[in-house]
Amino acid sequence: MNPFSGQGFAYQAILLFIVLIVVVLLTIRQANELKRISYMQKRPKFVTVEDCNGMVSTRDYKEGDFVGLVEGPCDNDGNLRRIVGIYAITEEKKKKGLI
Amino acid sequence: MSALTTLSSIENWSYLFINVVWVLIFIMYLFGFGNWIQVYWWKADIKSKLTVLNDLANSAKSRTAEYMKKNKAKDSSKVLDRLIDFFAIDPVNIEPTDIINRMRHIINIRESRFKKTIEESMPDSNERARSIASTATEIASALFFIYKYVRHLLLSGEKTKNWYLIMYLSMMMPQIMQIANIYRKALDDFLDGVPVGDGAGPIVALKMSNFNKDWRDVDEDTVATESEYNGRKLILVKAKGPASTVGRPGEATEKLIRESIANGERVSLLITVDAALKFEGEETGSIAEGAGAAIGDPGPEKIRFERIATQYNIPLRAVVIKMGMDEAIMGMNKKILDGIDKAVERVKRIIEEESKPGETVFIAGIGNTAGVGQ
Numbered sequence: 001m002n003p004f005s006g007q008g009f010a011y012q013a014i015l016l017f018i019v020l021i022v023v024v025l026l027t028i029r030q031a032n033e034l035k036r037i038s039y040m041q042k043r044p045k046f047v048t049v050e051d052c053n054g055m056v057s058t059r060d061y062k063e064g065d066f067v068g069l070v071e072g073p074c075d076n077d078g079n080l081r082r083i084v085g086i087y088a089i090t091e092e093k094k095k096k097g098l099i
Numbered sequence: 100m101s102a103l104t105t106l107s108s109i110e111n112w113s114y115l116f117i118n119v120v121w122v123l124i125f126i127m128y129l130f131g132f133g134n135w136i137q138v139y140w141w142k143a144d145i146k147s148k149l150t151v152l153n154d155l156a157n158s159a160k161s162r163t164a165e166y167m168k169k170n171k172a173k174d175s176s177k178v179l180d181r182l183i184d185f186f187a188i189d190p191v192n193i194e195p196t197d198i199i200n201r202m203r204h205i206i207n208i209r210e211s212r213f214k215k216t217i218e219e220s221m222p223d224s225n226e227r228a229r230s231i232a233s234t235a236t237e238i239a240s241a242l243f244f245i246y247k248y249v250r251h252l253l254l255s256g257e258k259t260k261n262w263y264l265i266m267y268l269s270m271m272m273p274q275i276m277q278i279a280n281i282y283r284k285a286l287d288d289f290l291d292g293v294p295v296g297d298g299a300g301p302i303v304a305l306k307m308s309n310f311n312k313d314w315r316d317v318d319e320d321t322v323a324t325e326s327e328y329n330g331r332k333l334i335l336v337k338a339k340g341p342a343s344t345v346g347r348p349g350e351a352t353e354k355l356i357r358e359s360i361a362n363g364e365r366v367s368l369l370i371t372v373d374a375a376l377k378f379e380g381e382e383t384g385s386i387a388e389g390a391g392a393a394i395g396d397p398g399p400e401k402i403r404f405e406r407i408a409t410q411y412n413i414p415l416r417a418v419v420i421k422m423g424m425d426e427a428i429m430g431m432n433k434k435i436l437d438g439i440d441k442a443v444e445r446v447k448r449i450i451e452e453e454s455k456p457g458e459t460v461f462i463a464g465i466g467n468t469a470g471v472g473q
Binding site: 009012013016030043044046049061063064065066067068069082084085086087088089090 | 110113114117144147287288291292293294298302305306310340341429430431432433435436439470471472473
């Protein structure tokens with residue numbers, strides 16, 4: 001049997017090709033990771049929580065809002081509408097793993 | 100026949116060449132070629148992430164400069180260049196005598212220098228805008244520090260052929276990138292003027308005051324007010340909002356306790372409320388209580404709480420709202436806001452259990468009061 005057969009050459013070539021593919025895949029993976037960690041994430045939406053005599057409502061946050069800000073009367077009894085909270089609506093990530 | 104012989108000859112040479120390559124690779128691995136490839140890979144990884152770090156730092160700087168210009172700043176770029184490299188040197192600690200006073204002195208100088216430089220650059224803008232610019236500058240400064248430090252370690256590793264240093268840095272890079280990303284995102288939240296997770300303590304103080312409007316200045320960037328709960332007199336302390344500041348709650352509380360005692364009041368309880376870092380797996384916004392001063396400063400403020408409580412034998416209690424590091428410096432989320440209500444209930448319960456009607460209770464809401472007024 002000739003050790004320098006065409007079949008042996010093909011196996012060697014396939015092996016080198018697989019190594020090349022693995023290197024390319026690892027490089028792509030690293031590039032994707034960089035893309036993921038780079039600062040390209042969208043800003044969360046902020047919501048302002050208002051209170052008028054115990055009636056709590058929410059609206060979109062606008063510049064100048066702060067917790068404790070009195071926005072003026074909110075009914076005929078002289079009660080005031082006040083900002084009692086501001087929070088970000090964030091997307092929950094699905095947790096992986098057993099715990 | 101001749102063509103077949105030529106083909107066979109090419110195959111033989113190719114096969115020989117491939118085998119020689121494998122043998123060479125094997126020999127090179129014996130002499131550290133594998134390690135060289137590994138280090139080369141690590142270095143390439145660090146360098147690519149270093150580019151991202153540089154982008155994060157530069158974008159933080161330009162966003163801050165933009166904000167300052169929008170708020171009528173003069174020479175914002177020059178001011179930022181000067182403040183971004185501003186540093187404070189830790190006091191000598193091999194001689195601990197009086198270290199707290201020395202540390203406080205240095206911290207105060209740093210704070211006032213930052214404040215003054217921003218004030219000089221933004222004379223026509225309000226206090227809130229100036230404090231936000233100051234915090235944004237500190238964040239940009241932190242991002243530049245991270246970038247420069249990583250670059251320093253990489254170049255040192257290359258220069259000294261210290262492969263372990265490069266390996267260690269490469270292993271640490273994911274965590275470093277996470278921290279840098281959090282800082283960068285926090286900068287946008289501060290510039291928007293929204294409350295951050297660390298603002299939970301000041302909101303608790305505000306809620307305990309029933310949103311009264313009689314807050315008075317008691318110390319640098321620190322305010323206090325009086326309230327009443329089930330016959331107890333409450334004295335509430337927080338940083339002065341809605342500017343971005345942590346104030347000096349320890350100094351202010353000490354001063355007010357001395358005043359109360361001089362007025363013949365019986366101070367029976369001192370409660371500090373702050374955000375605390377949770378362990379991974381713990382729920383954000385969950386509440387815990389304990390003994391001691393819940394405050395994360397380097398020492399000068401915390402020691403004030405401990406000293407005054409010890410001097411007058413006042414029980415020093417702590418209530419914390421748990422959150423992750425990212426949640427503490429980024430815009431407040433719903434879980435933390437819900438946690439604040441739970442903290443208020445817990446504080447009320449502690450007051451009922453550990454003080455009597457007619458007594459005075461101090462509550463200090465610790466944390467950055469950005470987006471939290473009074």
